[in-house]
Amino acid sequence: MLKIKGHEIGSVAVKGASNRRAxxxxxxxxxxxxxxxxxxxxxxxxxxxxxxxxVKASATWWLGDDRMHYSHNMQKNYVExxxxxxxxxxxEANRVLSGDITxxxxxxxxxxxxxVHQKRQEAREFFGCDHDExxxxxxxxxYKMLSKELHPDKPTGDLEKFKELNVAHKILKRELT
Numbered sequence: 001m002l003k004i005k006g007h008e009i010g011s012v013a014v015k016g017a018s019n020r021r022a023x024x025x026x027x028x029x030x031x032x033x034x035x036x037x038x039x040x041x042x043x044x045x046x047x048x049x050x051x052x053x054x055v056k057a058s059a060t061w062w063l064g065d066d067r068m069h070y071s072h073n074m075q076k077n078y079v080e081x082x083x084x085x086x087x088x089x090x091x092e093a094n095r096v097l098s099g100d101i102t103x104x105x106x107x108x109x110x111x112x113x114x115x116v117h118q119k120r121q122e123a124r125e126f127f128g129c130d131h132d133e134x135x136x137x138x139x140x141x142x143y144k145m146l147s148k149e150l151h152p153d154k155p156t157g158d159l160e161k162f163k164e165l166n167v168a169h170k171i172l173k174r175e176l177t
Contacts, residue, residue, distance in 0.1 A: 002084065004072075005109075009087045011080070018051035018079045025079070025086040029059055032086075032093045036103065038063050048078040056134050056176065057081035059089065063103075068110035073134055073176045120175055123168035136176040143169045 002009045014021050026045045033043055042062040048055050056073030070089060072081045092109060095101045113119070124133055127142040143165065148154070150162040 002074075004084065004088055005092070007088065007091050009084060009091075011075070012083045014051075014077070014079045014083070018077070019047075019049075022047055022051040022079045022082050025082040028086045029089050032090050033061055036063075036093050036096050036106065045082075051079040051082075052077045054078070055081070057085045059085055063107060066107050066111050067114070068107065069112045069116070069175075070110050071175055073136060116171075119171050123171045126164060126168040127172075134176060136173070139169070139172050139176070 002011055026047060029045055030040055030043050034040055038061050043059070044061070045057075045059045048057075054076065055078040056071050057078055058069065058071035060067065060069045062068070070085060072084045072088070075081045075084060092101075092106055096103055096106045121131060124131055124139075127133075127139055127146070129139060129142065133139065146165050147162070149156050150165055151157050152159045152162055
């Protein structure tokens with residue numbers, strides 16, 4: 001059982017027909033986003049050619065002028081990451097449909113700034129990672145090491161750098177978990 005965005009999501013173990021299952025999960029995401037008013041042409045869910053490969057799954061969509069994005073990379077392969085992605089989006093969209101949250105709440109949950117790619121690049125540089133690093137465990141290890149070094153209570157501490165560290169970690173955590 002996974003706990004993501006405050007929701008408990010049962011994991012799925014895909015053993016066969018992984019590419020077909022990935023397409024099913026992609027179609028589920030498109031269907032649920034259409035129910036809350038997202039145009040199908042404004043949804044981008046890149047499919048991985050080899051669904052059993054260890055790759056993050058992501059979805060990007062536009063609602064009005066707002067660009068929204070969600071990705072997941074904590075499972076052992078792409079198709080399982082896409083399953084978790086579809087479950088999170090499904091739960092949140094159904095909360096809109098049931099009236100538990102407003103569409104504005106949904107948008108704020110997934111909305112990204114226009115310069116998010118640049119911020120992600122700067123965050124990776126801050127951690128000293130490769131520009132294409134997507135393994136959150138690597139980033140977390142660097143975060144822990146740097147937080148010990150930069151913490152304001154330490155002799156080598158630097159409050160401004162410590163704040164930067166936490167912002168960079170938050171940016172990458174949102175992208176990769």
